[in-house]
Amino acid sequence: MEFVVFTITALIAVVGAAAMLLSKNAVHSALFMLLNFSAIAVLYLLLRAPFLFAVQLIVYAGAIIVLFLFVVMLLGAERAEDEQDRLGWQRPLALGMAALLLFEVLYVFFARTNTSLTSPSVSAEDFATPVKIGEALFSTYLLPFEITSVILLAALVGVVVLHHRQAAHSEQ
């Protein structure tokens, strides 16, 4: 049963990612990326990570997609790419090298896994409940957690500074 759910969700994720790459309209791309993010959230649930399921839905599917949609619509950049293709011979080269990268990653992973990654040694259901993650965040990982808050503050200040500068520039 779990395998069926995994297969369907993985297919949705891959199809969403491919459709994001192929669609000409950037708004459609953002919505296909929402599909991809939601599928990955379901996979987190399958991997017994309910906390990350919620975080993925709130931060990625909620905040980040909305931010992307806002910017795409603000800039009117739905069809920013003109028809003339300047890539030329570089496009097949890019596809070939990406395929090589995929092959290489899979080869390195599967050739070097000597331990059996087939199934967990014990299958505890509650190794990463939100309670345990919260306890670890506020004890073992307290310093990284605080640094994260500084990063978010820096991003906030950076966005305000960027906007302030362009507002001052447009007044002149």
Place this chain on the structure above:
Amino acid sequence: MVPVSYYVLLSAVLFTLGVVGVLTRRNALIVFMSVEMMLNSANLALVAFAQRWQSANGQILVFFVITVAAAEVAVGLALLVTIFRSKRTTDIDEINTLKG
């Protein structure tokens, strides 16, 4: 119980699709979305490994990655808007002022 290697396979495929997006699309917003997808695929692999070793540490790393990605998206999109105000385009082939 789905084997962890299936998740790693899916993660590698999604990462490669992200790489293809970065290399072949010229709309800066879609390039940015592809970068987000690569981050997401790495997160998926991390969560799969965390489940394999029955440890919460991998999930905490994913939590930090998501936080940094959110900050990155905010700053990156602000930069894109600023570039658009001066260049009137989001085509990354047009944004070549620094090119020698």
